[in-house]
Amino acid sequence: MTELHIDWTACDARGLCAELLPELVSTDPWGYPLIADETVPARLEEHARRAARLCPRLAISLRDREISPPAPEARPHRTQWTPAGRPAPRG
Numbered sequence: 001m002t003e004l005h006i007d008w009t010a011c012d013a014r015g016l017c018a019e020l021l022p023e024l025v026s027t028d029p030w031g032y033p034l035i036a037d038e039t040v041p042a043r044l045e046e047h048a049r050r051a052a053r054l055c056p057r058l059a060i061s062l063r064d065r066e067i068s069p070p071a072p073e074a075r076p077h078r079t080q081w082t083p084a085g086r087p088a089p090r091g
C-alpha cells in the first residue's frame with residue numbers, strides 16, 4: 001500500500017499536483033494541496049508517481065505504508081504447556 005506525503009516546508013502552493021492528480025488532491029484557497037485520503041489506490045499509483053516527479057519543489061513523495069502487527073486480541077491463541085507436556089488449562 002502506498003501513501004502520498006507532502007513536505008509542507010518545501011511546498012510553494014502552486015497547485016500543480018492538484019492538476020496532475022485531481023482524483024486525490026485539491027487545493028485550499030491559498031493553493032496548498034488538500035489530500036482527502038493519503039492512500040494511493042493501485043490504479044492511480046503511476047499518476048501519483050508522475051505528480052511527485054513533476055512537483056517543482058520535490059515536495060511530494062510516495063511511501064510504502066507500514067503494516068502494523070495485529071492487535072493482541074486479534075492474534076491466534078497460543079497454547080500454554082505444563083512441564084508434563086500437557087496443555088495448561090485456560091484462565
Ligand code: SF4
Nearest residue numbers: 011012014015017055
Ligand atoms: S506541486 Fe508540489 S509545490 Fe506545487 S502545490 Fe503541489 S506539493 Fe506544493
